[in-house]
Amino acid sequence: MSTPVTDSLTTADVVAAVTRFGAVVTENRQYLIDLDSAIGDADHGENMARGLAAALEALAAEPPASPADALKAVATTLIRKVGGASGPLYGTAFLRASTAVAGKDQLGAEDVVALLVAARDGIVSRGKAEPGDKTMVDAWTPAVEAAQAALDGGGDVSAVLAAASAAAQDGAAATVPLVARKGRASYLGERSAGHQDPGATSTAMLFAAFASVAGQ
């Protein structure tokens, strides 16, 4: 008996992952607010919880026909309902991810990596942040690189997403000593060091949600 492996993500898997992400963010709403209070304006947990709840309502109201459809519905809801910086940044990520896998019924490991690269590039181009700026890019970039490495090593979808999730987690933790150069935390200068970035933290939650669904 070989170990069962997940070799593709279905539309239902994408919806399940977004549902899981929403649940984790809601559970950690106060934690994200606290992280944001330390270096920002205390709205990240509230905005993400509100936006994901709206996204899940949208998915329930109009069940998506494909992974790309599901990702696009999430994107549109986040862009239209969240505001702040996290709405357009996460919204752009989901929108680019959707475009990258348009027309596919199921997502293989290569599709997942393509989707992640497109999402990361979208965030970088909208937010104009680079690795080391103490933003969500510090979780996205290592996650995408780890996903690519896992794919190159012959990994399946679950291996790709597990590697990405671990790297996003490490990337979020690595934002603690950084001095912010983008977003509202940048106004604090040196005083932003010593706190974990809230956007990188919610990014790690996103990857963990996808990895847990793929690993099931």
Next chain:
Amino acid sequence: MKKIINDPSDVVAEALQGMALAHADLIDVRLDPAVVVRKGGGVPGKVAVVSGGGSGHEPLHGGFVGRGMLSAACPGAVFTSPTPDQIEAATKAVDGGAGVLHIVKNYTGDVLNFETGAELAAADGIEVAAVVVDDDVAVKDSLYTAGRRGVGGTVLIEKIVGAAAERGDDLAAVRTLCERVNANVRSMGMALTSCTVPHAGKPTFELGEGEMEIGIGIHGEPGRERLPLEPADAIVDRLLAPVLEDLPFASGDRALLFVNGMGGTPLLELYIAYRHAEAVLRERGITVERRLVGNYITSLEMQGMSVSLLRLDDEMVELWDAPVHTAALRWGA
């Protein structure tokens, strides 16, 4: 947290409902998406001026909607920028066919959402121009930050630019004026206490009894440094020094001096600060020709203040003096 609210998630909607009732002669309020529009909507042939940002800064921006100032405002969730559909709705509601100017405070979220909202409005065939306000000298090195924040100068800009639109200036002229006022205004703020965001339920930062934060923003962001509390005159000196140095303001300049309360500081204290600020400027040979003292761009119930200084020219004085009739600012009308 002690607040006169019902449910934290209803704060903005219920405040807007109250505002609509209290100022039914001046504004129309829509709730989905949330938009405050000048009574009667757009004025045919005139440029419309739209601003917006997170709620919690009242009277900014909704309190400045009306004759001679803003055409519409889009209030986001507390301390969260409005969404693109709010911005699009506000822009469409007040377009009089001569274009719309967006006045955007420089915060990552506001800039991103206004860009998207402007694109949506442009797709509807509306000509949109935007100016980003960045007057906060507390943010020093713009190469390594998101750039200076938009703070107290926003109020002065909205008044002067709104008056230019009211007199019939075209979109290019209104935009150029907006950039000129922004280039001539500088601000710096401080806090004695943090505010409490309703959905967060506890103060954004903790400040000891004998401490103050210098260089705070309007979203409960902690400031750049924490210092022992000082007397009013010393605090004013600390705020004015970087403002004067930055432009720099020089002897012979004419100025508008704006002492703004952050929401929790009584006017009694703001006037004490104003008294010393005007004296300092007089000593420097700067003529204070216009002034504004009060709570105009706030940070919920934060105790503290900001000082803004605008270098005036004849046109700015004329536009400042022009009639204005809004919920929070009214003269000559």
